[in-house]
Amino acid sequence: MKKITVIIFSLLLLVGCSQSNVQQNTKLEESIHSIVEDKNISEININSLTNFDWDKAFLFAPYTTQESIEEQLGVDFKDPSKIDIRDDIYLLVFLNGKKVVHYAEVNRQQYDFSIGEKEYLTPSNDSINIDR
Structure with missing residues (x-):
């Protein structure tokens, strides 16, 4: 019985982590914020701002539901931003393969x-338009 309890606890710990x-x-987030502050820029090229692998x-726009996020991503991701x-904010979620590797909360700054x-x-089609 003790072995079963240890196994169940271990599985729950893995799922939780x-x-x-x-x-x-x-x-x-800071880099995007600086770009948006420049009123002459209307596009953000995300790949030039990242230093990690993503494909x-x-x-995600404001008020996007948890279900919609997971459906679009195709993987489990519990949104920590509560978008x-x-x-x-907008939520920017990066995947590498079938794994979420980073996320950023993009401050709307009225845009x-x-x-x-x-x-x-x-990475080759990485532009986000700023609708001013």
């Missing part, structure tokens, strides 16, 4: 952001 390596990228990035109840008709960004 599955996102522990997902980092909020505050440096990226897809999703931009489903916020209108002051909206879009990626056009794309479903997600890639």
